[in-house]
Amino acid sequence: MNYLYLGKRLVIAFLSLLVVSSVVFAMTMALPGSAAEIILGTQQTEQSVQQVREEMGLDRPLSERYVDFVIGVFTLDFGDSLISDQPVTEMLIPRLIRTLQLAVVAMLLSIVLAIPMGVIAAAKRDTLSDTAITNVSYVGVSLPSFVSASLLLLFFTTGPLGIFPSGGYEPLSEGFIPWVRHLALPAIALNFVVFAYVLRQTRSSMIETLESDYIRTARLKGLAERSVLARHALRNGLLPTVTVLAINFGWMMGSVVIVEEIFSYPGMGRLIVQAIAERDLPVIQAGILVPTAAFVFANLLADVVYTVLDPRIELGEK
Amino acid sequence: MSAQETQIRSDQDETLLSVDNLSVEFAVSDGRIQALRDVSLSIESGETLGIAGESGSGKSTLAYAIVRYLDNNAHVPEGSIEFKGRDLLEMLPAELRSVRGKQIAHVAQNASRALNPSMRIGKQIRETIELHQDVSGEEAQNRVHEVLDQVNIPDPLEVAKRYPNELSGGQQQRALIATGLACDPDLLILDEPTTGLDVTTQAKLLDLIEELKGESDAGILLITHNLSAIAQIADRVNILYAGEMMEKGPVDEVFTEPANPYTQALLATTPEIDSQKDLRAIPGQIPELGSIPDGCIFADRCAFVTEECRSGQIDMESPTPGHQTRCQRWETAVEDPIKSGTKTARTSSPGDVILEADDVHKHYDEGGFVQNLVRDHKPVQAVQGVNLQIREGETVGLVGESGCGKSTLGRTFLRLHDPTSGSIKYRGTDIASLSKSEMKEFRSECQIIFQDPDASLNPRKTVKRIIARPMEMFTDLDEDERNARVDELLDQVNLSGDLKTKFPHALSGGQQQRVAIARAFAANPSLVVLDEPVSSLDVSVQASILNLLDDLRDEYNTSYLLISHDMGVIENICDRLAVMYLGNVIEEGPLTEVFTPPYHPYTRSLLSSIPSLDPHEDDTRIRLEGDVPSARDPPSGCSFHTRCPQKIGDVCETDEPKLETVEQTSNGQQTHCIACHLDDPEMSKPLDEPAENL
Numbered sequence A: 001m002n003y004l005y006l007g008k009r010l011v012i013a014f015l016s017l018l019v020v021s022s023v024v025f026a027m028t029m030a031l032p033g034s035a036a037e038i039i040l041g042t043q044q045t046e047q048s049v050q051q052v053r054e055e056m057g058l059d060r061p062l063s064e065r066y067v068d069f070v071i072g073v074f075t076l077d078f079g080d081s082l083i084s085d086q087p088v089t090e091m092l093i094p095r096l097i098r099t100l101q102l103a104v105v106a107m108l109l110s111i112v113l114a115i116p117m118g119v120i121a122a123a124k125r126d127t128l129s130d131t132a133i134t135n136v137s138y139v140g141v142s143l144p145s146f147v148s149a150s151l152l153l154l155f156f157t158t159g160p161l162g163i164f165p166s167g168g169y170e171p172l173s174e175g176f177i178p179w180v181r182h183l184a185l186p187a188i189a190l191n192f193v194v195f196a197y198v199l200r201q202t203r204s205s206m207i208e209t210l211e212s213d214y215i216r217t218a219r220l221k222g223l224a225e226r227s228v229l230a231r232h233a234l235r236n237g238l239l240p241t242v243t244v245l246a247i248n249f250g251w252m253m254g255s256v257v258i259v260e261e262i263f264s265y266p267g268m269g270r271l272i273v274q275a276i277a278e279r280d281l282p283v284i285q286a287g288i289l290v291p292t293a294a295f296v297f298a299n300l301l302a303d304v305v306y307t308v309l310d311p312r313i314e315l316g317e318k
Numbered sequence B: 001m002s003a004q005e006t007q008i009r010s011d012q013d014e015t016l017l018s019v020d021n022l023s024v025e026f027a028v029s030d031g032r033i034q035a036l037r038d039v040s041l042s043i044e045s046g047e048t049l050g051i052a053g054e055s056g057s058g059k060s061t062l063a064y065a066i067v068r069y070l071d072n073n074a075h076v077p078e079g080s081i082e083f084k085g086r087d088l089l090e091m092l093p094a095e096l097r098s099v100r101g102k103q104i105a106h107v108a109q110n111a112s113r114a115l116n117p118s119m120r121i122g123k124q125i126r127e128t129i130e131l132h133q134d135v136s137g138e139e140a141q142n143r144v145h146e147v148l149d150q151v152n153i154p155d156p157l158e159v160a161k162r163y164p165n166e167l168s169g170g171q172q173q174r175a176l177i178a179t180g181l182a183c184d185p186d187l188l189i190l191d192e193p194t195t196g197l198d199v200t201t202q203a204k205l206l207d208l209i210e211e212l213k214g215e216s217d218a219g220i221l222l223i224t225h226n227l228s229a230i231a232q233i234a235d236r237v238n239i240l241y242a243g244e245m246m247e248k249g250p251v252d253e254v255f256t257e258p259a260n261p262y263t264q265a266l267l268a269t270t271p272e273i274d275s276q277k278d279l280r281a282i283p284g285q286i287p288e289l290g291s292i293p294d295g296c297i298f299a300d301r302c303a304f305v306t307e308e309c310r311s312g313q314i315d316m317e318s319p320t321p322g323h324q325t326r327c328q329r330w331e332t333a334v335e336d337p338i339k340s341g342t343k344t345a346r347t348s349s350p351g352d353v354i355l356e357a358d359d360v361h362k363h364y365d366e367g368g369f370v371q372n373l374v375r376d377h378k379p380v381q382a383v384q385g386v387n388l389q390i391r392e393g394e395t396v397g398l399v400g401e402s403g404c405g406k407s408t409l410g411r412t413f414l415r416l417h418d419p420t421s422g423s424i425k426y427r428g429t430d431i432a433s434l435s436k437s438e439m440k441e442f443r444s445e446c447q448i449i450f451q452d453p454d455a456s457l458n459p460r461k462t463v464k465r466i467i468a469r470p471m472e473m474f475t476d477l478d479e480d481e482r483n484a485r486v487d488e489l490l491d492q493v494n495l496s497g498d499l500k501t502k503f504p505h506a507l508s509g510g511q512q513q514r515v516a517i518a519r520a521f522a523a524n525p526s527l528v529v530l531d532e533p534v535s536s537l538d539v540s541v542q543a544s545i546l547n548l549l550d551d552l553r554d555e556y557n558t559s560y561l562l563i564s565h566d567m568g569v570i571e572n573i574c575d576r577l578a579v580m581y582l583g584n585v586i587e588e589g590p591l592t593e594v595f596t597p598p599y600h601p602y603t604r605s606l607l608s609s610i611p612s613l614d615p616h617e618d619d620t621r622i623r624l625e626g627d628v629p630s631a632r633d634p635p636s637g638c639s640f641h642t643r644c645p646q647k648i649g650d651v652c653e654t655d656e657p658k659l660e661t662v663e664q665t666s667n668g669q670q671t672h673c674i675a676c677h678l679d680d681p682e683m684s685k686p687l688d689e690p691a692e693n694l
């Protein structure tokens, strides 16, 4: 039965992707002037505009272009870069891999840090540790990522604590240590974006769970508080956090651009910034669509995990 | 203490639990709530003690105090709780944990929330066993099946593998009790075990508790607002009111010769089936426990109150050994007890038909769009072809267990839902064909009162605005006239005019329901649908609302459609009654005739499921097997055939019985109809013999 539910979710995921690609396509169409003129900027001549139009296939009928575009999206073919003439997908993939490394490490960081801290804060509610943890998370929420990234850059790349390189990337194949050294600071900066949210979500849903009737039942069975927490509270209390993690993953993708720029990390974000500066339309389109797809599928994944954790969800019935 | 010693001690008739002079306070922002004051009780092994109390009496606080599970803001200024000679209040946390679940099992109310939704039933039970007993995995597993069997759950092996949401309400309650029984506790605390369950399920649960009493020598503490449950099951009863013990004694004595005005009033206000009881309301409401007045806590509502009652401390006195009452005038109270009156039959003869349902069906499609695409989705058949008439000035009761479709039908009557098929006629016109202005008129003439007044009153409007609202919408009274009418209505529903400027949340449940009633009557309705109007209220408040509805009906010549699961309430004010099962009306007729033979087998089992307030009543209750089938897939033929104790045979599975007249009054207007293939003598004969082989 669960498969049916997941199948349904999968269909919805693909539908959302279709909608987003249509929106992106429509946006490109709605640009004032033709896309070709925008791309050429001030250097346009009649002839060059015509040339670019042909290059981009802008002279073909709208419907045909739309179908082509959507098919392209689903076959991961975004055309060629207008600047380098390289296929966009080819440019994108290595950068996507780097960004994903960054995002996944940042996410793991917040999972291993924020969730336990949230659980502790909830279990020790209204004690000193709770207050301390909650306040730290407040600071985290109010710190924009460009500030935290700049601060990290300032303290840990120069001076006595300058143990990290100020930017760049080393693939894992070059060794674990160099890889971690390059990844550490941007991942921490990115982690800041979601850490506080995950922590507070964990805390509040754990508190709610700990107040529920079945927790009382467990305590009145004679279970020690630690077992109550581990056997009864965690599973139910962490369910909402799974969803929040997925949403946060999306947010994080938004902050990736800034963090990558500050740490000169050659990922998707930098590519998009560069593409915008160069008016490289196919790259920009791909740059919007790929993170969207990541977001959609992260949600799908969260649903899968949720279904596994919560036996009540079957075919969307309660 | 060695196990052997424990054995020897418990063999003597020692006190298992003794609570002495216990007080519990809760610190709140503006002071403290003295939830329990000077409460003492004792319970012996093998004994069942019932604690009766309304909401606010502190009965749950007492239950939690015994397992020392009170909120952080609670404080115990005095008293002791001795369990097997040890003071629970002095125990270290580890000691306490070894008592909880093992020696004292607390079975909480509301089983659907008290079970962990993401853990299999078997595992939840097994956990307690493994925690307290040194057993192998297999032994634990066997014990799980054993206790599930002990609470009469069919197919324990299968149920152990299920999650709580896969069980019915009654089964969840049983599973929770099984969790409590897992380690064979010395004391079993049952907190409102029957609340929220249907009457037939409730009856089976009471049987179970009775059975458990016989099987083990554990002490059982039964905490409930349901006096009948205590009358049927407990050996002794303690009556708790506003945090104080009012009366204690053997059930036989307390229920037949109550020596406390509160107990007397409580018994006189509890509806009872087949008693012609004219309920005596208890005036006033339970006091706030922020500041405790001097003297007797019940003084403000007591019929025997004198000046002496309002000062000093009222002590427990003993009318007979083992029977105590906290009242200084108990002798007067015993001599001339508060009793309910006897109802005089209503004489008014009903007029023309005002609302008429003709073959009304209502199906719900609960599936989502995609679900309907991907599978053959069956709608919920909430109402399946109902014919019903309501006459002017008449009160028709609609009774049935949860899920029988009674509320849906009530709402369809008022066109809060549209029927799937069939028609509803108001004074001869199909309400589906009403024009907009006619509809408005219909809305003003037909009102509804819901179960939960808190949810149905606009929280941001004052009482005055709430009551005036229907007048603004449906009448052309000017403001002064409206104000005058609001005052008149408040007076009619016995609310003080001071409440006009209050918001709903500042009122008690009973007061809120009065406001809802005043609002419903504001536009002089000709029909009011009452959807469980008293089931969220305490029994001492219930009667006053029922009496009020009774008076208003006579004053306004209004018709009522009273929807309720409570036969006692139905009997109290209805003229005619329709019994519903799975979307069908299976019996209909004048009240007295439905309550006497011939019976539809379902009506008969409903009536016999209702526990009596009389502890001596002979228990020949009929018990229904299994649960109500799903309304998505109702059984063929007679929808009751899966549970019917009198099922004839195949004909019940294949042919749907039609409502047929079994009796008729002289004027031909009032008929008694039953939908069943049995013949009249079968439906009339006493069921003693067939009850045997159930």
Ligand code: SF4
Pocket (backbone or CB within 6 Å): B260, B261, B262, B296, B297, B298, B299, B300, B302, B303, B304, B305, B306, B309, B314, B326, B327, B328, B329, B330
């Ligand atoms: S002491 Fe007085 S007020 Fe209290 S119950 Fe007895 S008679 Fe009533």
Ligand code: SF4
Pocket (backbone or CB within 6 Å): B600, B601, B602, B638, B639, B640, B641, B642, B644, B645, B646, B647, B648, B649, B652, B657, B675, B676, B677, B678
């Ligand atoms: S028709 Fe048959 S199954 Fe239905 S109530 Fe009558 S005897 Fe029972």
